[in-house]
Amino acid sequence: MVCYNFYIFNRQGTCLCYHEWQRPKSVKQGAGTPSDDQKMMFGLFFSLKTFAAAMDPRTENKAQLGGPLRIGGACTFHSYATNNYKLHFLESPSGIKIILNTSPEIGDLRDHLSTIYGSIYVEYVLKNPVYMPGKPFRCQYFIGALTKYLQDCRLT
Amino acid sequence: MPALYALYVINKSGGLIYYKEFVPIASLNLNDTLRLASIWHSLHAIAAQLSPAQGCTGIDLLLTETFDLHCFQTLTGTKFLLVVEPRTPDVAELLRTTIYELYTDYVLKNPHDESQHHGLREEQGPRAEGKDKGKTIVPRSVKLFTYQHRQ
Numbered sequence: 498m499v500c501y502n503f504y505i506f507n508r509q510g511t512c513l514c515y516h517e518w519q520r521p522k523s524v525k526q527g528a529g530t531p532s533d534d535q536k537m538m539f540g541l542f543f544s545l546k547t548f549a550a551a552m553d554p555r556t557e558n559k560a561q562l563g564g565p566l567r568i569g570g571a572c573t574f575h576s577y578a579t580n581n582y583k584l585h586f587l588e589s590p591s592g593i594k595i596i597l598n599t600s601p602e603i604g605d606l607r608d609h610l611s612t613i614y615g616s617i618y619v620e621y622v623l624k625n626p627v628y629m630p631g632k633p634f635r636c637q638y639f640i641g642a643l644t645k646y647l648q649d650c651r652l653t
Numbered sequence: 654m655p656a657l658y659a660l661y662v663i664n665k666s667g668g669l670i671y672y673k674e675f676v677p678i679a680s681l682n683l684n685d686t687l688r689l690a691s692i693w694h695s696l697h698a699i700a701a702q703l704s705p706a707q708g709c710t711g712i713d714l715l716l717t718e719t720f721d722l723h724c725f726q727t728l729t730g731t732k733f734l735l736v737v738e739p740r741t742p743d744v745a746e747l748l749r750t751t752i753y754e755l756y757t758d759y760v761l762k763n764p765h766d767e768s769q770h771h772g773l774r775e776e777q778g779p780r781a782e783g784k785d786k787g788k789t790i791v792p793r794s795v796k797l798f799t800y801q802h803r804q
Contacts, residue, residue: 501705501706502705517705519705520705521705521706521707522704522705522706522707522709527702527703527704528702528703534703537699537702537703538703540699541696541699541700541703544692544695544696545696545715547692548689548692548693548696549715549717551681551685551689552681552689552720552722552736553717553719553720554658554676554719554720554736555719573717573718573719574715574716574717574718575716575717575718576716577700577712577714577715577716578712578713578714578716579700579701579704579709579710579711579712579713580708580709580710580713581704581706581707581708581709582704582705582706582709584700598705600706
């Protein structure tokens with residue numbers, strides 16, 4: 498039960514926060530540079546969201562493939578699993594996207610991601626008077642609270 | 654409540670070979686399915702590249718609120734996608750054994766199969782211009798069959 502890394506993006510695609518606990522495959526072997534890695538991750542999610550909206554078997558009010566999607570809503574996809582990692586995703590109504598990569602045996606983390614957004618991100622970052630919205634931030638208390646919360650959850 | 658919504662078979666270049674919907678999904682025409690298959694092929698590869706751990710082979714399972722998408726990739730690069738109701742059990746097993754076996758038995762073992770032709774044409778290209786000008790292109794499976802018979 499391992500957490501690999503963690504991203505927060507805003508609706509424009511800026512990576513507001515990136516943190517890794519372990520990364521056996523380095524960024525150089527993957528995307529090349531950290532900023533390419535973040536852009537690729539954002540692009541992957543944007544496309545997966547469009548893909549999931551087009552594949553949705555409910556037929557009422559379906560977005561056309563390639564058309565604009567409502568920000569914050571209509572995102573039905575919440576995670577994907579590969580053979581060696583699982584990715585969990587949450588989009589808030591304001592367009593803030595939280596992405597967490599873990600080992601594949603972990604179950605559904607939607608409630609945990611909501612708690613991370615509501616009790617950790619909002620408390621430590623948004624309510625911080627020094628924080629400028631839309632800019633990347635580095636906050637030790639936020640990372641500390643996040644790590645502690647994940648450690649508490651991993652035991653359950 | 655139906656459990657299976659649709660089946661897609663994608664070749665190793667990302668093109669859709671076969672599509673079947675078990676439940677009529679309106680507003681998804683053939684063009685859209687072709688585009689979706691190519692989009693999935695690329696996303697599958699990007700997810701493997703972005704993996705934080707070594708040895709990732711691509712997305713096996715996509716979970717959403719209204720459907721689950723299971724993907725099985727064969728050793729040759731062909732992908733089988735099955736769109737199912739959320740939390741349907743045993744789908745990976747179904748893909749790997751039943752659907753893949755039926756595909757190999759009825760499609761690949763067919764000597765008149767056309768789906769592998771573009772790969773063959775590219776290989777035959779330079780040689781065909783030299784010696785075999787004017788000869789028709791024969792499927793690889795038929796060539797193997799006739800070769801064995803000559804022995």
